[in-house]
Amino acid sequence: MPASPIDPSLLQLVRQYQPADISAGCFLPLSGLSHHSLKIVLPERTLLARQQPLTPLPFVDRRREFRVLKKLSAGGVVARPLGYNQHWLLLSWQPGEMLTCQQFSEHFREICQALAELHHQPLTGYRLSLTALLEDYWQLCRQKTHHWLQYWQRLKSRGEPSPLRLVPLHMDIHAGNVLRVSQRCCFIDWEYSADGDIALDLAVICLNDPANEMQWINYYAEITGVEPGQFSRQIERWKPWLRLLMACWYQLRAEQTDSPQMQGLARQHWQNLSL
Structure with a gap:
């Protein structure tokens, strides 16, 4: 685990979909222009967490993104999203x-x-x-x-x-x-x-x-x-x-x-x- 504390709301969301002990997991910030994503490496699976921007960014809404992905997943275009809360969207990691x-x-x-x-x-x-x-x-x-x-x-x-x-x-x-x-x-x-x-x-x-x-x-x-x-x-x-x-x-x-x-x-x- 990195030295900086992990957002408790993210830990709570991860535990909902990965109930096992996550203390052995790694939370890794991803490079990118927006800096709003974390790669979460757990013993049994890898996840992606996307944060709701702390400063306003037009059209970016993780709840809407969750609903769009859920609809698109029905056609096999994307994997079904795992969940979201007020601050984070949780997805399966897409290898490639x-x-x-x-x-x-x-x-x-x-x-x-x-x-x-x-x-x-x-x-x-x-x-x-x-x-x-x-x-x-x-x-x-x-x-x-x-x-x-x-x-x-x-x-x-x-x-x-x-x-x-x-x-x-x-x-x-x-x-x-x-x-x-x-x-x-x-x-x-x-x-x-x-x-x-x-x-x-x-x-x-x-x-x-x-x-x-x-x-x-x-x-x-x-x-x-x-x-x-x-x-x-x-x-x-x-x-x-x-x-x-x-x-x-x-x-x-x-x-x-x-x-x-x-x-x-x-x-x-x-x-x-x-x-």
Whole structure:
């Protein structure tokens, strides 16, 4: 056990699903931009605990995440979540190899297949509104610029693109959130998952891997039957919204953490904004 004390509410939650003595277990913080997860290594099994953020982070709600995962687990897309309380979400540990950025591009077929499987699941009942989400960021961030306000006002005047089809989304697919397991890929970190336009997940991927954009679009279209041209145009409509969302996320985290890394990433994403 680490020297720092473990949150009693987490210990109580773990004991509900692993009644045996957990004093021999290890609670290991995981690296990542949000720093909200612990790997729990017990003698008989390994778990993942995801903490409710101590500072506000729009849309992140472990109770909603639990319910979304529970619904998706019925279709075999994810393992059934174990439980949650006011402060923590408890999951089984997902083994697998995390992809590098290069491997992310190389395994586009397996990732698209996993995405198509997700998009064929029943709706979760939680509708994503980027307008509401971006408004939350505007309210929470202390440092606001004319550039941000102008960009945001133009997006609001346009309105969100009309969805091609509503499906369950992951909304945060990048190399760090994809594991390769036995010749297939699966997703982790579902805290932004909700129902939204089918083009949104591919739009996120295309922003994270712009050099291979058409490869992603064409293969996804091939295995799902969507029309590539229409799909590509819809992705372009969503990109300005997602660019602003990414910039807002880094801005808020930079203000909350005072991290030079976050501050640099926020500056980079603001510089990437254009209409």
